[in-house]
Amino acid sequence: MFGEDFQELRLVVWEEEVTKLVHMNFLASKQTMFAKLPKVMxxxxxxxxxxxxxMTLKNPCRVLFPEKIDLTQYTTTGYLATMPSEPLSSPPSPSSSLSSPILSPFADIDGAQPDGIHYRLKAIIAHIGDHKLGHFVTYxxxxxxxxxxxxxDESIEEVKLSKVLEQEAYMLFYERENI
Structure with missing residues (x-):
């Protein structure tokens, strides 16, 4: 049904009892953006x-997570493009940000744009054990x-960041900086 490069779509259209084969070329993309981010994620x-x-098993895959995340590129900036060749959202250019009536939801009251939307890891919940028997630990x-x-449950001890970053994360808690 699909062409070799998956860009050709053949649709069967029923019109007045006649089957027609319609060829369409398309490029599609999907992008998820944040309009307003929380203080704690x-x-x-x-x-x-x-x-x-x-049966159920615990997924042993290692999830790599950083101490700091910059989510700027995943946020809308008050500008949404509808042209297929343009990205859905992009940072405003210096000249357009002064003349545009649309402000970013992250802008200050005076309209100043932040340098970025940065989050820092504040806590994690890790699971030790298998799916049936295990224990949750908080860092x-x-x-x-x-x-x-x-x-x-048994102890509290100080650990290094490197130890935190190698845990089997079940939940991560990031707090927004510079707000």
């Missing part, structure tokens, strides 16, 4: 695998400092 990773026989950055703490 929580990301949940489903670590369950459901097998056809009804939390101490407020106003760079030190990290591992909190479990």
């Amino acid at each position: 929580a990301l949940h990773f489903s670590r369950s695998i459901y097998l056809q026989n009804g 939390r950055r101490q407020e106003g400092q760079d030190s990290w703490w591992r909190l479990s």
